[in-house]
Amino acid sequence: MSQxxxxxxxxxxxxxxxxxxxxxxxxxxxxxTLIGRPALAEAVAERGLVLDTAQGRETIALRAVTGPEGVAGADLVLVCVKSGDTEEAGRSMRPYLAPGAVVLSLQNGVDNGERLASILGRPxxxxxxxxATAMEGAGHVRHHGRGDLILxxxxxxxxxxxxAAGIPATFSERVRDALWAKLTINCAWNALSALGGQPYGRLFAGEGVAAVLADVTSECIAVARASGVRLPEDMLAQVRAIATTMAQQRSSTAQDLARGRRTEIDHLNGHVVREGERLGIPTPANRVLHTLVKLAE
Known part of the structure; x- marks a missing residue:
């Protein structure tokens, strides 16, 4: 792949x-080429993709389609589907992938890359x-902050x-540690944000919330350690910092529930619960949050 x-x-x-x-x-x-819902394809075809950032609004010309054949001829494929759709996405795009295409899994959870590789039969x-991003409407995305990747x-x-394209990206042989660190933050905040109906900053001030965050984080650290994952020593501090650094944001789980869509909770708190069961580690806080979101769905 030439730079x-x-x-x-x-x-x-x-x-x-x-x-x-x-x-x-x-x-x-x-x-x-974006591959998404019909409303996205129609909006992008009509006026381009609208991007809002702290620097202002831009309209960007690119291609948008609805079918997996959109991956044909691509050198680089970014898989950004919900975790529950990983296998289906893999099966649908497999016939169209170019032999030399590099596939990236840009998804929540820790095992999507492995699941996708097993479907595609390739790394x-x-x-x-x-x-931090959110869709403001069909073909209209808003960037709230950050944008860095660990590959x-x-x-x-x-x-x-x-x-070179302006996306901060680093390489790590131990990317699983980074995936688990993000999973821990998501497990701590996503369900609470969805169930509480509040942005992170206001949510953190709620009675008992800090203690729940600590309980969830402690369980995630225990399961991760037993799985051979090294989480940062300041993991709880990183979890708590979200209340300040992303004070006005709501979780993707909250956005999914608000739109009546299936959430990724099975691959967040649910994953920790399943791994805890496998390893003999109790995860009651994660179990309660997982159960409540499933009920809300």
Whole structure:
């Protein structure tokens, strides 16, 4: 994959995360195809993709389609579908992937890369994603903050390409540690944000919330350690910091519930519960949050 040539990029599952990274890559001169819902394809065909950032609003010309054939000919495929749709996405796009295409999993959870690789029969680069985005409407994405990526094995060259395009990207042999650190933050905040109906800053001031965050984090650390994962020593401090750094944001789980869509809770708190059962580690706080979100669904 030459760093001097534009990359043909396909985004499988062009929601808020996929649209944002697709927009940044298109701005850098890479031909981008978004694969998403019909409303997205229609809006982008009519007026382009609208991107709101702290610097203002831009309209970006790129291609948007609804079918998996949109990955055909792509050098780089960003898989951004919900965790529950991983296998279906893999099966649908497998016939169209170019032999040399590099596939990245930009998804919540810790095992999507492995699950996708088993469907595709080829390596998939797991990526820890740190970005706050939201869809404001069809073909209209808003960037709230960050945007950095940590790429796992197989992603060294791609990381350099992404950096050149303005996306902060680093490579790590231990990307699983980063994925678990993000999972821990998601387990602590996503369900509470969805059930409480409040942004993180206001939520943190609620009675008992700090203690619940500590309980969930403690369980995640115990399960991660038993799985051979190294989490940061200041993991709880990182969890608590979200109340300040993302005070006005609501979780993706909250956004899904508000839209009547299935959440990713089975791959967040649910994953910790299942791993805890496998390893003989109690996870009561994660279990309660998982159960309550499933009821809300």
């Amino acid at each position: 001097s040539q534009p990359l043909r990029v396909a985004v499988m599952g062009a929601g808020a995360v996929g649209c944002y990274y697709g927009a940044v890559l298109a701005k850098a001169g890479h031909p981008v 998939v680069v797991p990526v820890a994603v740190y970005v 796992g094995p197989g992603g060294e060259e791609v990381a350099a390409q992404l950096n």
